[in-house]
Amino acid sequence: MTVLFSLSIIAICYILYLYYNQKRMLENYHSNALDAFSSHEDMKETLRIGLYNRFKRELEQEKDNDPLMFEHFVADILTTVRGGNTYVTKSSGDFGVDIEEQTENGLYLGQVKCYNDMNLVGFGPIAIIHSQMVKQGAVGGYVVTTSDFTSNARIYAEGLNIDLINGRQLVELWLEHLETKREEVEVLNPIPQM
Structure with a gap:
């Protein structure tokens, strides 16, 4: 026995x-x-292109479950990385604001654009976010894209407290988001040392 x-x-x-x-x-x-x-920079570029292909909207079809998938994706990343609370606005009647983010410093407003490399973001979305910042008393804003911004857009955004986050920066934020999530899991489920 x-x-x-x-x-x-x-x-x-x-x-x-x-x-x-x-x-x-x-x-x-x-x-x-x-x-x-x-x-690895090539891997980051592949991830950036993959984000565009994952979230792009086809003219003949909307995303089946959630037409705001890219907005939710970006909002989740920003919540993790910046530490605020985000809210994705409905698809119509939002006056150009896709994400409202409440932080310790105040309200930030954001707009996201899932564009390919041939379609750079101009100053229009920046002007809309700035207008809404003034109207709603927001302390800052951001425009996020899978592509990049025109030089006129960058010039226009200077001094407006609006962050321009291009596709490469979005991938960096995504990787930071994933690392933070991994660390949270390790805290909840630590690896015993042997």
């Missing part, structure tokens, strides 16, 4: 040892993959 009990204890310890080794190995792979994504 004691031999059987001893063998059972040894078997359980061995299974636990294998489990934690496997878990640690998978987490190391995940961490290394995230490091590779965040350090």
